[in-house]
Amino acid sequence: MSWIDLAVLALLGAGLAFYAAGSLGLLRFPDTASRLHALTKADNLGLGLVALAAAIYGGSLAVAAKIALVWLFAVIAAGTTSQLLARRARLDEARLDDADSAPDGGLR
């Protein structure tokens, strides 16, 4: 087993750890914002490290470029969607607060 293989295995292990942390956080964290925080770890770092391992193992520049593209799109998507989800979660909270004081009990 060469040094490159060891590096690939280490990157895979680190990526898996971040994926596991993301799932665990999504399951165990108490509110929406902190769950979103856990989710972005898996999106950015988990996929990034696993993709880096695959790119090194793939050995050709074309494959590595394609994997880089996958990761780039994933990061852009994760950044956009987490902003959208956080805004939506805030809207839901505001609507719940309004419902508490609304005369009709607040239809949600």
Place this chain on the structure above:
Amino acid sequence: MADWFTLVAIFLLLTVAAALVRCWRGPGPVERIMAAQLAGTGVIGVAVVLGAARGDAAFLDAALIGTLLAAIAVTAFVRGTAKPGAKE
């Protein structure tokens, strides 16, 4: 080495399964869509890893499509379910 990549793919699927518990229990729609997004990211990871394990670049095309569709799904959810008159 290819066996390691396959093993990683199996482990990734397990983390996706764990995330789906959150999709099941909610409580809100935002939590459910977050779990669906994590499942999407997990499957993209599986595609990349399996592509490396089998040396097949077609898996990477699937992963690319997955990244694009994940963003569209969440955007459609947020834009499509906002009630009229909601503050934005």
